[in-house]
Amino acid sequence: MSRSPLRRTWGLAGPGLGLAIASVGLLPAATANAQSSPAKAPAGDALFISPFGEPFRSATGLADWFAGADADRDGTLTRKEFAADGLRFHARLDADRDGRVDGFENNAYENEVAPEILPQSAAFRSDQGEPGAPAPRSRGLDGASSFGLLDEPQPVRGADRNYDGKITAEEQSQAAGRRFALLDEAASGGLTLPVLQARLEARQAPASGFGRLFRRRPD
Numbered sequence: 001m002s003r004s005p006l007r008r009t010w011g012l013a014g015p016g017l018g019l020a021i022a023s024v025g026l027l028p029a030a031t032a033n034a035q036s037s038p039a040k041a042p043a044g045d046a047l048f049i050s051p052f053g054e055p056f057r058s059a060t061g062l063a064d065w066f067a068g069a070d071a072d073r074d075g076t077l078t079r080k081e082f083a084a085d086g087l088r089f090h091a092r093l094d095a096d097r098d099g100r101v102d103g104f105e106n107n108a109y110e111n112e113v114a115p116e117i118l119p120q121s122a123a124f125r126s127d128q129g130e131p132g133a134p135a136p137r138s139r140g141l142d143g144a145s146s147f148g149l150l151d152e153p154q155p156v157r158g159a160d161r162n163y164d165g166k167i168t169a170e171e172q173s174q175a176a177g178r179r180f181a182l183l184d185e186a187a188s189g190g191l192t193l194p195v196l197q198a199r200l201e202a203r204q205a206p207a208s209g210f211g212r213l214f215r216r217r218p219d
Contacts (some may be wrong), residue, residue, distance in 0.1 A: 049147040052086040053155035076190035083176040090172040101167040174185040
């Protein structure tokens with residue numbers, strides 16, 4: 001006895017329908033996985049973040065920043081040159097040119113200019129980076145502190161002295177003065193590349209176990 005057309009149709013559709021149902025069952029899991037994936041930072045072999053929060057994605061990032069800030073090219077970064085570099089980057093972030101970096105502009109900084117400082121960035125994952133290189137958090141550092149000269153996780157927001165959510169040029173200049181004093185440990189009035197390079201290397205040296213909690217590091 002031959003099968004009815006309805007049974008023949010079901011016989012062909014059955015497996016396909018089963019696959020479709022199974023696929024629907026997988027959709028929520030796939031969506032959840034996509035939503036939970038950490039944000040990936042722009043590709044690059046190395047990253048340096050300046051004392052003002054500007055990213056330099058290069059193995060020579062510190063030297064690149066120093067060369068740009070050293071206006072007279074004499075190999076010494078003065079307090080005036082240092083402050084001028086901070087104001088230059090402040091102006092770059094001030095998209096609406098009102099003289100202040102507000103909350104919207106700060107969010108743009110965190111998500112578009114330097115996403116590596118965010119906790120969900122791939123830069124913080126231990127399975128990222130060059131083989132053998134310690135992940136930032138394994139060094140006991142957070143945010144921009146992981147890639148720079150100072151313990152300041154968010155340098156742009158860190159300049160907001162009165163906590164009103166807006167960083168003025170005056171506040172930026174004041175922050176530059178404080179940061180220069182921290183970097184100029186010898187109180188010589190000038191910063192040199194070799195001294196800053198040694199500081200950066202000391203900060204980024206790997207630590208193991210509880211060592212990262214007690215290791216003395218330049219602040």
